[in-house]
Amino acid sequence: MKTLIIAEKPSVGKEIARVLGATQKNKNYIEGKDVIVTWALGHLLGLKMPEDYKKEWANWDLESLPLIPPKMAIKPLKNTGHQLKAIKQLANRKDIDSAVIATDAGREGELVARWILEYVHFNKPVKRLWISSQTDKAIKEGFKNLKPSKQYDALYDSAIARSQADWLVGLNVTRALTVRYQDSLSAGRVQTPTLAMVRKQEEKIETFMPETFYTVSLMVDGQKATLIEGAKTKFKDRKEAEELATKLKSKPVKVNEIKEKIQTDYAPIPYDLTELQRDANKRYQFSAKKTLGLMQTLYERHKVLSYPRTDSKHLTTDMAATMKDRLHAVQSFSPDVVKKALKNGGQVTQKGVFNNSKVTDHHGIIPTEERPRVEKMESDELKIYRMVVERFLGLFLPAYQAKKTTYQFLVEGIQFQCQQEEVIEAGWKQVEAPKVDASYKKGETLKKPQFAINKHLTEAPSRLTEATLLQKMEKTGLGTPATRAEIIEKLISSELMERAQNKLSVSPKGRQLLTLVNPTLVTPDLTAKWEKALEEIAASKLKKEVFIKQIEAETTRLVKEIKTSNQVYTDHSLTNKTCPDCGEKLKEKNARDGKILVCSNTECSYRRRKDPKVSMHRCSQCHKKMEIHEGKNGAYFKCKFCNISEKIGDKKNKKMSKHEEKKMLKKYSQSEEEVESPLALALKAAMKENK
Structure with a gap:
């Protein structure tokens, strides 16, 4: 008899198969003596859409809202049905007597596999592989x-509750x-308050009024002492x-008082996902999504990183025994x-x-x-890996120690203060010891003190970056480490938020x-509050049914508020240009390679x-890239610098067929398909039907 193993992705499935000795490759699975390894393609199933419950729910109208199915169910997702069908056939094989869930060890990974097993009606024993890295050793130990x-x-219940609530x-x-407002307006329990955070920071900037102020400082031996x-x-x-x-x-x-203090700073403990995304954004301007993608590659393909989607920074006590092996692995980096660390027994x-x-x-x-x-490794993958290695190696270095001396100076009853720092042990900070400034004795009178007047101007708050937004999301419990990057990207793709030079802003929409x-x-x-409830469900402290009832009541209230609202909406994407076909105004939208105009x-x-x-076609005179224009006789190249025009295709002005012209256009240009959300497409279809 054989065990059916379900991984989350083909790449992970193939690695598990290799480690377990399964070699008989098929399109949808790999078979071995005792195992069959197959895989999902991310989610293969999702919650049913409204029209799957009732046909009348396909119409977009206020009267039918809120849509609350008596019992929520799942259905196969488009484009991945072939893989789901293959898994079902494998699950029904007579030589399969058990299954192992080997998807990502987390809430969403649990949902991916459980939904598959539920859909194929798998009623045989099921076990769970729970590992934090994809190395051969980790996989072997995990299967043992x-x-x-x-x-x-309980984790599965939490995943279901999250999915149904959303x-x-x-x-x-x-x-x-x-x-209500006849435009694609996306809102959600996590993305909307995230958007509001960015807007709140913008309002601080907009209402900021710069102010000039002055300070008085005492200059002592080239060092500045400030008023206490x-x-x-x-x-x-x-x-x-x-x-x-x-x-x-x-x-x-x-010299009125001298205070001395030994400051000890221990190395920071390992990264969790959110902190690593923040630091990568500060250091390299990587988006949260990009950082997560790089980490997934380091985890799955290169196998040099532990599981990235974690909200923990600590390690378990049994991992102390693995430190030597990990040190050997990163020896070339430092x-x-x-x-020294190995000499100390790791x-x-x-x-x-x-x-x-x-x-x-x-x-x-x-x-x-x-x-x-x-x-x-690609250079960006190496940057992320180095960050993790640097943090890891800090655990083996001594603490940073410095002697901090605070001097207080008294003049006419007014106190000034300055600080000096002397490095005793550089430790993990690996900094050079700074030059020690002049020292003083208590009761000493300073020679030739000078007073300086300093002019200052208050600075406006900065726009949020992804690093600062991630920090705020973490602090207020918005999303999880695994979902925060996706939330930010969704806000940008739905044209509610914009990103420019690593700064975030809210669009007019x-x-x-x-x-x-x-x-x-x-x-x-x-x-x-909801995220806390989901954690309680995962910890078996709250029933998911109780939580969903609360969400249903909340949904009813939220919809009612929108229905009775007197707010007026203005579509900021409308332009003054009119459509040549029907005369309606054109709307400006973002596409993959720039702005496009579509009819409203x-x-x-x-x-x-x-x-x-x-x-990509170059001008014959200035050699710069030429633009593609549309004319009465078809498309042609034009250089905006030299004003030279050129027919697409043959430079000898040989007439081209329409097929050849399309082929050349495809060669010299990229796709200009509009990035449009499924919601917007569904809305268009619904509005067409209603008309």
Whole structure:
């Protein structure tokens, strides 16, 4: 008899098959003596759409809302049905007597596999593979220690609850807004408060008024001492600051107090996903989505990184025994540090990193025992891997120690203060010891003290970056480490938020959405409450049925608020240009390679580029890329610098057939297909039917 193993992706399935010795390859699975390894393609099933429950729910109208099915069910997703069919055939084979869930060890991975097993009516014993890295060693040990799937039933309930809650709130609120205001307006329990955070920061910038103020400082041996808090430290009027400086100028300055303190800073513990995304955004301007993608590749393909979708930073106590092997793996990155650490028996100096109670589904992100093949890594993958290695090696280095000396100077009853820092042990910070400044004795009178007046201007708050937004999302409990990147990308793709030079801003459409949507969806409080409830379900402290009843009630209230709202909506994407086919106004939309103009009339299919497409064809005179223009006789190249025109195809002006012209257009230009959400497409179809 054989065991059916279900992985989440083909690449992972093939690796599991190799480790387990399965070699008989088929299109949808790999078979071995005792196992058959197959795979999903991400989610193969999803919750049914409204029209799958009732035909009348296919119509987009306010009267039918809210849509709350008596029992939510699943259905196969388009384009992946062939794989689901193959898994069903495998599951029904007479020589299959059990199954192993080998999808990603987390909430969504559990949902992927459980839905498949539920759909194919699998009623044989099921076990769970739960591993935090994809190395051969981890896979072998994981299969030696398989867990009963029942042990993860609560996690599955949590995944179902999350999926159904998003369907109920997201679909109903989005449909209500879209129909009510006749434009594609997407809202959700996590994405809307995330958008509101970005807008709140913008409002701070918009209302900011710069102010000038002055400070007085005491200059001692080239070092600046500042007024101590408690005294008046800032002056709006320069004259007031000058009066203070003049008053103190001729007075004796004494060393009033000296405080010495030994500061010890331990190395930071390993990254969790959100912190790594934040740091990668600060250091390399990587988007959260890009960082996660790079980490997945390092985890799955290169096998040099532990499971990335984790919200833990600590390690389990049993991992202390694996430190030597991991150090050997990263030796080439910092030979001296690794050599010292191995000489010390691979013992970490940061003992607090091992804490079972602070590890959730997965431990912090660290290197695996697999030696990296740097030559096979892309430069961006290497950047992320180096960040993880640097953080990991810090665990074996001594703590940073410095002596901090604080001097307080007294003049005419007013105190100034300055600090000096002397490095005792550079430790993990690996910094050079700074030059020690002049030292003083208590009661000493300073020689030739000088007072300076400093002019300052208050600075406006900065726009949020993905790093700062991720930090705010984490702090307020919006989303999970695995979903935050996806939420940010969804807001950008739905044209509610914009990203420029690593700064985030809310689009006119997004600003208006925040005024139309329900106030409770704008704040993170409701979502944070739901996320906490999902955690309680995963911990078997709350029944998913109780949670879903609360969500249904909340959905009904939210839809009612939208229906009775008196808000007015203005479509900011409408331009003053008119459609040549029907005369309606054209709307500006984002496409894959620039802006396009489409007709606002849903029954009209007119569309064109806003600006000419830049081709890969070079101008014969200035050698710069030429634009593609449309004329009476078809498409042609034009150089905007030299104003030279050229027929597409033959430079000898040989006439081309329409087929040849299309072929050349395809060669010299890229796809200009509009990126449009399924919601927008569904809305267009619904509005056409209603007309």
